[in-house]
Amino acid sequence: MTIDFYYLPLSAPCRSVLLTANALGVKLNLKLLDLFKGEHLKPEFLKLNFQHCIPTLDDNGFVLWESRAILCYLSDQYGKNDSLYPKDPKKRAVVDQRLFFDSGTLYQRFLDYYSPIMFSGAEPDTAKFAKLEEGFQFFDKYLEGQTWVAGTHLTIADLALVTTASSAEAFGFDVKKYPNVSKWLANAKKTIPNYEELNHAGCMDYKQFYESKTKK
Secondary structure, three states: OOEEEEEOOOOHHHHHHHHHHHHHOOOOEEEEOOHHHOHHHOHHHHHHOOOOOOOEEEEOOEEEEOHHHHHHHHHHHHOOOOOOOOOOHHHHHHHHHHHHHHHHHHHHHHHHHHHHHHHHOOOOOHHHHHHHHHHHHHHHHHOOOOOEOOEOOOOHHHHHHHHHHHHHHHOOOOHHHOHHHHHHHHHHHHHOOOHHHHHHHHHHHHHHHHHHHHOO
8 A cells, every 4th residue: 555645844734644644553655745846837746636736645546635635534544443533423523614714714814924925025914914813813712611622532623723823833923822722732732643743843844934035
């Protein structure tokens, strides 16, 4: 069995797949794809993924992209139990909702604010920053009275959101303003297997890249 995984460690969504595969005991054949060198636009990759985005998974000819879809697939296909991604429809719906919140709200607002600064040299946009802060306020509310974002156990929703929150923190966003998120993030860093290697290292690379692009 060979599962090829096209990724870049700077990418938060790529790191969420690394964390999930590790938690499931799934071995990935890592294929570094440097977007900054245009490697995602090479014909061989376009043949695999016409949207030329990462992360991209190739599980023996079954090709899938969009990180949250990959997390669900790996959990269903290779999970020894359903603790990371419950099979109960209501519990699963909560995990799915948190994944969609990450994709459509928190991570999107993170990109909306930081990407123009990082890639276009734009001045910080206070309106976009306010939307990012609002996203973290929502996140803080989700964590009210519970240890993990979708309930009492670690799920793939946590593995997705932790890469977003830690990336924001690495860029200087003050996560400590949100007590439930701050507590959850500290716990996640200690609890998630191989967190340092699979997420923190990429976060620090991302931070260094951001700082190199924003030096005046």
